[in-house]
Amino acid sequence: MKWVWHAVAILTLITVSCSDNDNPMLPNDPLKEYIRSHLPLQKGTMAYKLAEDLSLHLPALDPDQNPVVVKTDYFTITTNDIIATAVKDEGYRANRLRNYSPRQLRDKLLIIANNLTDKKLLLRAAIESGMQLEQNQLDSLLTIRYERYGGEQKYRKFLADRGIDFDYVKQQIHVGLLIREHLREIYRERVKITEEDLQKAYQEDRLATVRHILLSTEGKSEAEKQQIYRKMQEILKRARSGEDFAELARKYSEDPGSRDAGGLYKDFPRGRMVKPFEDMAFSVPVGEISDIFETQYGYHILKVIERKKETRPFEQVRDRLEQQLRRVKQEEVYQAYLQELKDQAHLEVREIPLPGEQKEKPGEVSSE
Incomplete structure (x- = not known):
């Protein structure tokens, strides 16, 4: 297994540069709405039909019942939100969920719920910190994607052929950029590498x-x-x-x-x-x-x-040691910061019961 830590997944977005102050700022109000709002499943849509079909194997997914899975002081996430997110992220490929066993399906949907929770908490923290982006930052990343697919129209067609909405992709790029910039600020404040840290790392075992x-x-x-x-x-x-x-x-x-x-x-x-x-x-x-x-x-x-x-001289490996230490400390800071956000939000997570399992009483939740 390749162990990929969450902070790296966010920070691998390509760095883009800011231009002059005349560049318009991207409004945060739509993202505030994204945090607190739900994703309704309309009858007759692919997402609603998928939820209906999946509920035959996992009754908690009945789109007309729509139970809450995640509760915070700022937002809730329901089963419909989870299914809608899967469809928005994966398009037609979300239909593969029909091939999952009830247990595999439950596990997959809880992963989606956890990822969505983390994203919304980090996004809210970024907005609350006053973080705002310029239009050209978003445009630069979109341009890179267009070039990768041979132009804007080809990229839009690539998404449409897979059932993925372009505006949603654009919104998620905005979300990712805002979170990335916010985390950079957090890392600047909390991640410190001293000479003593480097000397200690040099003396330690390097490979295992x-x-x-x-x-x-x-x-x-x-x-x-x-x-x-x-x-x-x-x-x-x-x-x-x-x-x-x-x-x-x-x-x-x-x-x-x-x-x-x-x-x-x-x-x-x-x-x-x-x-x-x-x-x-x-x-x-x-x-x-x-x-x-x-x-x-x-x-x-x-x-x-x-x-x-390590067998090479200290000065020869100093930069690499610093990079490694910074990655480790960033991951530690990321996990601690995310836990802070969860505690502040009074995060509560409900089980998604498998068929035959004891269902929770109304309002009964388990703290993460």
């Missing part, structure tokens, strides 16, 4: 090779997570009793990126993996197996195969 096992918990209920944890406890017991770790990974790991290789990740540097994974990879003694630890992907165990230190 591990085998690991993942049991996914994405979109799972608390009861399901408990069952998964108990399963991981049994796997850990077998690994520590001497069973071949690589074979256990091939048999049980749910990480498609490493399972067939016996869970192997070779010579990865600091800053490449999510923090809990990195912490274990660079702290567990070589040859030993970690305790169970959790990331946003699920429960893990890993065995450290090898670690290597």
Whole structure:
């Protein structure tokens, strides 16, 4: 699995330059409406029909019931919002959801809900901070896309052929730009790299090779997570009793990126993996197996195969070390900042029950 952290996903938008003060500013009022409003499903539309069909397998998705999945002080997100977002983001490809099992469907929709929640919280924070963009910033990114597809009309046709609305894409580019610029301000305030940090990083192990096992918990209920944890406890017991770790990974790991290789990740540097994974990879003694630890992907165990230190002179690798440290600290700041926003918003998340599961009583929610 390639561990991609959220802040990097936002910051990979191409940097664009600001021009003179005569350039008109993009209004934020439509984005404020985007945050607080719902995406209605109109009867007769593709999105409504999709929700109807999916509700045959997952009754909570009945578009006429439209239960709340996410509640904050600033907005709520309903099942209709989630389906509508899937259709707006993926166009006709959203019809692939019909091929999912109820559990796969529930997990996918909760991921969409979580991503939409994070986006709206970050967007609201950006607007509240007074962040505003110039028209040419949006135009510059659109121009790059037009050039990539051979012109504006070809790009519009590319989207239309896939059932994706151009105005929605334009809005989402605006959203992404605003969030990116806001996060840059947050990073400037909170991410500091000192000479002491660099010297410490230079002395530490630089690369790690591990085998690991993942049991996914994405979109799972608390009861399901408990069952998964108990399963991981049994796997850990077998690994520590001497069973071949690589074979256990091939048999049980749910990480498609490493399972067939016996869970192997070779010579990865600091800053490449999510923090809990990195912490274990660079702290567990070589040859030993970690305790169970959790990331946003699920429960893990890993065995450290090898670690290597830097052999080049400090000045030769100083810039690279600073870049790596900055990525790590940005991810830490991003996660902490997002949690602050969730706490301030009093975020609450409802389960989407599978068929046959106990349904929550009205108004019963679980805090994230």
